[in-house]
Amino acid sequence: MADRSGFDDFVRARGPALARTAYLLTGDHHLAEDLVQAALVEAARRWERIETSPEAYVRRSMYHQNISWWRRRRLVESPLGAYDEPVAAHDPTLRLTLEQALRRLTSRQRTVLVLRYFEDLTEVQTAEALGISSGAVKSMARQALRRLRVLAPELADLVEADA
């Protein structure tokens, strides 16, 4: 059904799930909304040519957009002086600590982490989705987990085994 109602149905049905992933990818509510909208515009533009799953198309578009946005933004991101300083331990809950620590990862590291541990993709599938080698995925995932441990030692239980 290559028309508006099919697209609307898709957005209504899968939008909240896409928004959740976008939030994990960006760590920012506004950026997450922008990311999902941009990916949906792209999907609407090519709706008739999406042969299998619209969701897979939109998700793939989000991963690539997020990394390319990060490339444009990175010059104004926080200075490296604070790169590996532990997150202030004033947050009482593990979840808030995780949220803060995720924001301190690079966009590529966060994207790999979300794909591997939230979307449950294998290394090969993650590599395919991002257009990089599976060796790079493995190395980035290891670096991301290691940084999470450094940034927030209280997350050690969560990120220990694979790091």
Place this chain on the structure above:
Amino acid sequence: MTARLREELSALAETHPFSPDPSAWDRGRRARRRDHALRGAAVLAVVALVVGLGTLLAPDREARTASTDVVEGGAIPSRIVDIDGGLEATTDLAVGRASAAFISASQDDPVVITAMDGVPHRLALPGWGTGNQGLSLSPDGTRLAWHDQDSGQATIAVLELMTGGITRHQVHPDGDLALRELSWSPDSVWLAWLGDTEGGAYVGRLRPVFAVLDDNWFVRGNVPGVAVRSDAGLVFSRASGGLFSFDDRGRPAQLSDADQVGAGAFSPDGAMLALRTSPGTASRTFRWAGRTIVEHPFPDATFDRGAVIPLGWLDVRHQLLQVWSDEDSPAELVVATPEVGETSTWRRSVGSIDASIAGRVSLAVDLVPDLDGTSWQQLTHDFGERTEDERDFSWIIGLGVAAAIAVLLGLRRLWRRLRP
């Protein structure tokens, strides 16, 4: 650690309740129009003329509703009935979001009802075979899974109802595996499957969007039901009694010794599992915390006895159940809380399912509106009676107008080129 990290990431993601705006469609289409304006006009003119003429000449035997009733966003029909032989099977599988799916008792074919207009579509699904029992619509109504019997191996096919795209997943090399049970997670992401084999059954899960095939496990004995949580946790039931999950080594771990129950549908937060029950006097639910079974007895003057099949959850408190009290009467849709309390709910007359297809239906429960607390709120929609062969010409007229405009645009462009 993977499971815990996933749990924490899932919980973190839930803190972002934003729902995207479908207006992205307009922006995307404007961009597309800019790219293809002139070429599109010419192509449209030719296509519209050919398709319009072809449609006028070709017969259209698909059933349509007598009323032009359309529900914005879609709704579950208040009456779900079997089709008859007059409805031809369609190979155009991009029918749009569906509200219900079932295996026709009279035709033995898969049928989906589209969410916006309540129209049934008999689908010519590739790989669908006689006696197939595996058919399941996702709770969001966008995907339909079935047992594809063409390949000679245990294969699950998943249809994207908006685009007609199909993905196939070979879940087990054993070709004799009869995939009998397919069950979606509440967020429509994971699909649990169950296939009978000699001496037992294989159960497993997959994630169709990413073609992620997870492990599968062999279980001895008669396994009637399986369910999967949004975080991929799998639970199955045994006919001899008991609910089970799998431990870290893939061995069955008993959660409850309850008998006369089967795995049904998980709540969105995974804290509760609505259970199938044999004919009895209550609906039953497994509560993960404490690993207890809670009951909601049928209120007085409702059902004396009834078999319960959970169809999904409206939210973390309310489950949508099919209660079937008499084999010759339609099954009723009931909204209920898992147990009786100060704020409990038990509401019948939500809708009905014909007796011939009761037990074969899966519903897009996400289409049930949020409960407003009143007893008169309509949770399903009456789309009216079906009639055969009622042709809708409005879209043909629209295409004709579009073609005329396109031809005029082309002539204008030609005139501009030719004028001195």
